[in-house]
Amino acid sequence: MSNTLENAKNDVAALRKQLNEYNYQYYVLDDPTVPDAQYDRDMQALIALEQEFPELKSANSPSQKVGGAALSAFEQVTHEVPMLSLDNAFDDASLLAFEKRLKDRLKDNAPLSFSCEPKLDGLAVSILYENGELVRAATRGDGQVGENITANVRTISNIPLSLRGEQWPERVEVRGEVFMPRDGFEKLNESQRGKGAKVFANPRNAAAGSLRQLDSKITAKRPLMFYAYSLGVVQPDTFELPNSHSERLNKLASWGLPLCPDISTADGGNGCLEYYNLILNKRDALPYDIDGVVFKVDDIAIQNRLGFVARAPRWAIAQKFPAQEEVTTLIDVEFQVGRTGAITPVARLEPVFVGGVTVSNATLHNQDEIERLGVKVGDTVVIRRAGDVIPQVVSVVEANRTGSETEINFPQQCPVCDSNVEKLEDEAVARCTGGLICAAQRKQALKHFASRKAFDIDGLGDKLVDQLVDADLVHTPADFFTLPLSSLIGLERMAEKSATKLLDSLEASKKTTLAKFLYALGIREVGEATAANLAMHFTTLDAIQTATLEALVEVQDVGNVVAEHIFNFFNESHNTDVINALLEVGIHWPAVEKREEANLPLKGQTCVITGTLSEMGRSDAKARLQVLGAKVAGSVSKNTDFLVAGEKAGSKLTKAQELDVDVWDEATLIAFLNEHEV
Ligand SMILES: NC(=O)c1ccc[n+]([C@@H]2O[C@H](COP(=O)([O-])OP(=O)(O)OC[C@H]3O[C@@H](n4cnc5c(N)ncnc54)[C@H](O)[C@@H]3O)[C@@H](O)[C@H]2O)c1
């Protein structure tokens, strides 16, 4: 801390300049560059200096001011009663000191009651009702003058346009917080990311940016909510209101205004601390962000005796929660490969306490996100950890750049298996294409390979696959077929008899079909039906392996994206090696005969599917019937040739029976598909 007046003067000037800049970014642009925690630290430092050197105090200091100037793009609204800020307490001791200050000032040691309210992290709004009708709404602005945002506020669905009942004052100003619930915020950002539009750092900025819109149609699309927490102007002033703040809130509720469901009352500072802990424990589970709790002396007469200072009422305080956003340094970026081959950049951070825990990793989502953030290794970054959502890097503090930061290079090769990385233009995610050999994807790929619709290997369930991989016995699907009896017998719950049985079913599974083989490879987005279409179209594995993108999109149901997945898969030499190994161990299938369309078994037939199919999904059934030439319709008519009826079939089955349409149960369908399988 600076100890000479001269030093203090410089520090105070620097802090004021910095805080004014932060205020401008936050209140005017809705686009802060540092987290609240950083702002609060600077503000506390300024307040401490101003207390130590009272001669440096100034009415123009950011410590004495509320918010930021109203934007001139909006009509200005002068508040009849100023909209102030709140004093802060950052720990239990300062909360108890607040209570003591009140008692000293009142010269009364009688216990005080408090209204206790979550401190919603949004923005303060004033809503004026005349004769029960909403006539005007405004932002807080600098506390004296706010922005007219009536049209925008009208679009918020839980704000009543008319008050309920008749017992309200002729003119009444309701104050409260407009905020964006977390799930709405996540969805909004997801859709903004998808559109390449502005992504918001946190729900508070999203709420402010959405409410302070010149076009209320945009506001209307944003998931905003409002909770009331106080009254402003009340006219006539003879109108009788309850004598306590908490009862006044209930009055607001009786007029149809929404209140935060977690509001309560408490006795004394200790009661307040209990409430603080209660809400802190609930914080992560709440559907909205809060940055603390607010305590207000409940008795209005006592509130009036206590009065105000320049910036805030004396009778209220906000006790802040641990910050959910903090600044730290990005030390490095690692690339993790998920079970499906998705490659996620993970930020390695200088450990930082945020959202109540120490965080040293955060997600960077994908390459697009890295580009959007413009983040480099060595940067000071803002980390957000709220609720159950994994910690995220939300922005870069560019002011802290030194020039020694380095670019983040997205790998072209999988960091686990060295296969090529695939990044399609329409997809944000980059993926490893070595599906058959990549250790990160191994278990998933092997389980899929052995599954019922693929190789259907009896006795080779998920648990056994886990064991085989963990014991390092199987790396690729081809290894299944060369497992020696001796190494199986060593495994858990695997006696000689079951091991022999497993080898038998492996042997039996070697005879398959081309469609099943293709499906078993686990190529992205190639399900049973697409595999069948591919088999039918090309008839040989070789033709598929060497097909061009143009040839692939010729296949029914194969679009550009799927074609690229298939093409990239077969062009990864690691995958080709495994395919060759599979053929070498004796996997085989009957030749696929090219069927002319006119010769398809269900050519010219129309069918309908209804009820629940337990063995295959309805969409699989539909696709496979289409492969065999059928038209699948939505409703039963006299043109329907047959109805596939699963469990719990209803009106369609009745209709089919009335019209004497053939009805197939699931077993009939499966038998038919097997008989005609490609
Ligand atoms: N990151 C930045 O650059 C930056 C810049 C400026 C301000 N800020 C943040 O804003 C804070 C200061 O903002 P402020 O002046 O709005 O003060 P504040 O947020 O600390 O407290 C006052 C506000 O709390 C809100 N509030 C929520 N629930 C309430 C309730 N039940 N009763 C009364 N009010 C309730 C209201 O909007 C009110 O205006 C700072 O502490 C900082 O966290 C950050």
Ligand SMILES: [Zn+2]
């Ligand atoms: Zn890989």
